[in-house]
Amino acid sequence: xxxxxxxxxxxxxxxxxxxxxxxxxxxxxxxxxxxxxxxxxxxxxxxxxxxxxxxxxxxxxxxxxxxxxxxxxxxxxxxxxxxxxxxxxxxxxxxxxxxxxxxxxxxxxxxxxxxxxxxxxxxxxxxxxxxxxxxxxxxxxxxxxxxxxxxxxxxxxxxxxxxxxxxxxxxxxxxxxxxxxxxxxxxxxxxxxxxxxxxxxxxxxxxxxxxxxxxxxxxxxxxxxxxxxxxxxxxxxxxxxxxxxxxxxxxxxxxxxxxx
Amino acid sequence: xxxxxxxxxxxxxxxxxxxxxxxxxxxxxxxxxxxxxxxxxxxxxxxxxxxxxxxxxxxxxxxxxxxxxxxxxxxxxxxxxxxxxxxxxxxxxxxxxxxxxxxxxxxxxxxxxxxxxxxxxxxxxxxxxxxxxxxxxxxxxxxxxxxxxxxxxxxxxxxxxxxxxxxxxxxxxxxxxxxxxxxxxxxxxxxxxxxxxxxxxxxxxxxxxxxxxxxxxxxxxxxxxxxxxxxxxxxxxxxxxxxxxxxxxxxxxxxxxxxx
DNA sequence: CAGTGGTCTAGACCACTGG
DNA sequence: CAGTGGTCTAGACCACTGC
Numbered sequence: 289x290x291x292x293x294x295x296x297x298x299x300x301x302x303x304x305x306x307x308x309x310x311x312x313x314x315x316x317x318x319x320x321x322x323x324x325x326x327x328x329x330x331x332x333x334x335x336x337x338x339x340x341x342x343x344x345x346x347x348x349x350x351x352x353x354x355x356x357x358x359x360x361x362x363x364x365x366x367x368x369x370x371x372x373x374x375x376x377x378x379x380x381x382x383x384x385x386x387x388x389x390x391x392x393x394x395x396x397x398x399x400x401x402x403x404x405x406x407x408x409x410x411x412x413x414x415x416x417x418x419x420x421x422x423x424x425x426x427x428x429x430x431x432x433x434x435x436x437x438x439x440x441x442x443x444x445x446x447x448x449x450x451x452x453x454x455x456x457x458x459x460x461x462x463x464x465x466x467x468x469x470x471x472x473x474x475x476x477x478x479x480x481x482x483x484x485x486x487x488x489x490x491x492x493x494x495x496x497x498x499x500x501x502x503x504x505x506x507x508x509x510x511x512x513x514x515x516x517x518x519x520x521x522x523x524x525x526x527x528x529x530x531x532x533x534x535x536x537x538x539x540x541x542x543x544x545x546x547x548x
Numbered sequence: 549x550x551x552x553x554x555x556x557x558x559x560x561x562x563x564x565x566x567x568x569x570x571x572x573x574x575x576x577x578x579x580x581x582x583x584x585x586x587x588x589x590x591x592x593x594x595x596x597x598x599x600x601x602x603x604x605x606x607x608x609x610x611x612x613x614x615x616x617x618x619x620x621x622x623x624x625x626x627x628x629x630x631x632x633x634x635x636x637x638x639x640x641x642x643x644x645x646x647x648x649x650x651x652x653x654x655x656x657x658x659x660x661x662x663x664x665x666x667x668x669x670x671x672x673x674x675x676x677x678x679x680x681x682x683x684x685x686x687x688x689x690x691x692x693x694x695x696x697x698x699x700x701x702x703x704x705x706x707x708x709x710x711x712x713x714x715x716x717x718x719x720x721x722x723x724x725x726x727x728x729x730x731x732x733x734x735x736x737x738x739x740x741x742x743x744x745x746x747x748x749x750x751x752x753x754x755x756x757x758x759x760x761x762x763x764x765x766x767x768x769x770x771x772x773x774x775x776x777x778x779x780x781x782x783x784x785x786x787x788x789x790x791x792x793x794x795x796x797x798x799x800x801x802x803x804x805x806x807x808x
Numbered sequence: 809c810a811g812t813g814g815t816c817t818a819g820a821c822c823a824c825t826g827g
Numbered sequence: 828c829a830g831t832g833g834t835c836t837a838g839a840c841c842a843c844t845g846c
Contacts, residue, residue, distance in 0.1 A: 311823075313834060339812060350836045355813085363623075365808055371813045372843035389807045489807040494798035495755040495773035513755035513773035519807075538754035545805055547649045547749040547779075548625055571842075573815060599831060610817045615832085631832045632824035 318347055318357040326366065326377060327524045333379035333479045337367070340375075366487060380486070381476035389475070389489050389519070392448065392536055393544045406441040410505070412464035414456060421453050424520055424531040432456030436467065439505055446506045447541060450534035458484055458529070475521075484529055489521040493543065498535065506537055515543060578607055578617040586626065586637060587784040593639035593739045597627070600635075626747060640746070641736035649735070649749050649779070652708065652796055653804045666701040670765070672724035674716060681713050684780055684791040692716030696727065699765055706766045707801060710794035718744055718789065735781075744789055749781040753803065758795065766797055775803060 322337070331337045340358065344351045358375055361367045365388075368376045380388065387399075394402055413435055422429045433453050440448040454462070459482055470477045478484045496516045503510055515536040523529045536543065582597070591597045600618065604611045618635055621627045625648075628636045640648065647659075654662055674694055682689045693713050700708040714722070719742055730737045738744045756776045763770055775796040783789045796803065 315834075341812090352837085353835060356834085358813095369813065370844085372811080372845080374812060374844095391805075391807075491805045491807060493753065493775065493803035493805065495775045495796075497771065497773055511757065511771060513757055515753065515755045515775075536755075543753035545651075545751045545753065547651075547751065575815075601831090612818085613816060616815085618832095629832065630825085632826080632830080634825095634831060 314349060315353045315356040315360075318343075318349060318354060319360055321347065322357060322361060323366075323524065329483060331377050333377045333485055334381065336374040336376050364487075379476065379479055380473045381479065386473050389486070389521070391543050391545060392541050394442070394541055402443040406444070407468075408439045408441070409436065409464045409468050410439060411435070411437040412462075412467065417453075421531060424528060425453065425455050426528050427455050434459050434462055436464075438467075442541065445537075445540075447537045448534055449502055449505050450532055452530055452532040454530055458482055484523055486521045486529065487523055489519050492518045496535070502535060506535070508537060512537070512539075514538070517543070574609060575613045575616040575620075578603075578609060578614060579620055581607065582617060582621060583626075583784065589743060591637050593637045593745055594641070596634040596636050624747075639736065639739060640733045641739065646733050649746070649781070651803050651805060652801050654702070654801055662703040666704070667728075668699045668701070669696065669724050669728050670699060671695070671697040672722075672727065677713075681791060685713065685715050685788050687715055694719055694722055696724075698727075702801065705797075705800075707797045708794055709762055709765050710792055712790055712792040714790055718742055744783055746781040746789065747783055749779050752778045756795070762795060766795070768797060772797070772799075774798070777803070 322343075325331055325337075337343070338346070340351050340354050343354045343358075347354065358367060358369070362369050362375070365378055368378050370376065380386070393399055414432055415435055416430045417425065417427055417433045419429055421433060422431060425433065427433070433456050435451065435453050437449075437451045439446050440450070459478075462482070466481070467474070467477070475486050478486065494516045495513050497511060498506065498508065498514050500510075502514070503512070506514075515534075515538050517532075517534040517536060519530075519532040519534065520528050521530040521532065582603075585591055585597075597603075598606070600611050600614050603614045603618075607614065618627060618629070622629050622635070625638055628638050630636065640646070653659055672694070674692055676690045677685065677687055677693045679689055681693060682691060685693065687693070693716050695711065695713050697709075697711045699706050700710070719738075722742070726741070727734070727737070735746050738746065754776045755773050757771060758766065758768065758774050760770075762774070763772070766774075775794075775798050777792075777794040777796060779790075779792040779794065780788050781790040781792065
């Protein structure tokens with residue numbers, strides 16, 4: 289009951305150059321406040337947030353305004369509405385669509401038909417960020433980062449080789465053992481163990497030829513082309529939190545994408 | 549002023565097996581009616597549709613209900629709202645984002661920096677659909693289809709080789725000449741000349757090695773891996789209207805994808 | 809049955825566009 | 828200035844969930 293909604297022009301500045309008054313509707317401000325609560329951990333992944341009526345009372349606006357704010361957050365996969373039950377903070381664990389960011393599908397049959405992927409951690413070590421990694425993670429050159437390499441097997445065959453880099457600070461204490469023990473999506477572990485929730489990601493895809501080491505790990509013949517998938521994953525506030533470079537074998541699988 | 553909204557349960561059937569009453573909210577029904585008008589060509593791509601108040605009167609519902617229907621159609625890129633002006637039927641032409649379905653980007657710089665793509669029609673002929681194509685286009689085996697092959701060049705270098713298949717009936721009269729003359733997205737030509745608007749698409753991506761013919765057309769060395777992009781494009785009602793198989797050179801470009 | 813999100817309405821006012 | 832979409836409110840009722 290203590291929060292407060294501010295008047296329309298939030299920026300105290302009156303920049304003569306930018307004539308735009310930067311009008312921001314009420315529901316956008318509410319959206320921002322809810323986002324803050326999510327970010328601060330007031331409501332954790334999987335938990336329910338207060339009801340629309342409660343939030344309306346807290347922010348001193350109508351239910352409809354809260355509703356519109358929640359609608360936008362839900363359409364961005366930050367919240368999940370469940371009629372009759374409430375609104376919940378989205379999570380990568382126990383979600384209908386696990387592996388939300390993995391678009392590799394078997395050529396025939398659904399993803400579930402081949403069962404869960406088998407995972408092998410190949411390497412997990414700390415090192416200092418080079419120029420490329422520090423730029424991608426928006427950290428300083430030489431900062432500590434965690435580098436993990438692993439292979440994913442579908443139906444027994446090695447299909448994905450991936451390397452990922454995480455900023456050292458937020459992931460202090462992450463070891464190969466913790467990763468191996470954990471049974472479930474890696475992003476779910478990040479949520480429960482480190483309070484880092486990945487909200488969106490971007491991928492850049494190319495076709496490449498593997499080197500000898502990759503051929504060995506993926507058990508493929510030389511010159512078998514691979515899909516190179518470079519992903520940057522972001523947490524709240526568009527903060528990059530992971531750089532991942534994956535190599536996909538596309539003999540029996542394909543990268544699936546829906547265009548709207 | 550003649551249309552009418554039906555009561556909640558649209559299906560006259562009372563199937564004992566399926567206990568679900570199939571409740572459909574009013575705004576969904578309105579959405580369906582608007583979709584019908586779009587499909588029938590009552591409002592054409594680029595044109596404005598009646599104002600929210602007019603539609604509310606026509607369908608005998610409140611403005612808010614029409615609004616929610618339009619909102620969903622707009623978020624699906626079927627309509628475009630312009631404050632102060634009206635609501636318009638989306639089009640692939642003169643749109644902010646031309647080439648909406650083309651996700652290939654230059655590695656550095658924005659898509660506009662390299663200017664518009666140069667296009668070369670290689671082949672355009674009619675033939676009979678084999679099993680694969682008839683399945684993809686939901687037509688009968690042996691039905692007439694149009695097959696087009698072309699190369700796209702970015703900044704002067706051949707980058708995309710693609711083959712596409714269209715059902716013969718809706719595209720009667722499409723020739724290589726018409727395609728060559730036209731300056732703009734192919735999907736825009738489909739709209740203006742054949743009244744076919746592509747609404748969404750799905751792509752399956754793999755990494756492949758090119759054959760000799762592809763190497764020649766794309767001016768690449770053998771064993772240069774390519775991105776194979778197989779796209780099915782749909783018009784209203786989830787009707788498949790195009791099968792397209794593209795081969796992308798990813799030396800200086802990449803396939804960009806945003807994950808939410 | 810109470811509590812939640814979901815729908816629908818009616819009306820007021822605001823921001824933007826164009827004549 | 829009139830007309831459009833955009834915001835905000837208040838209230839009623841419906842559909843779904845779980846106790």
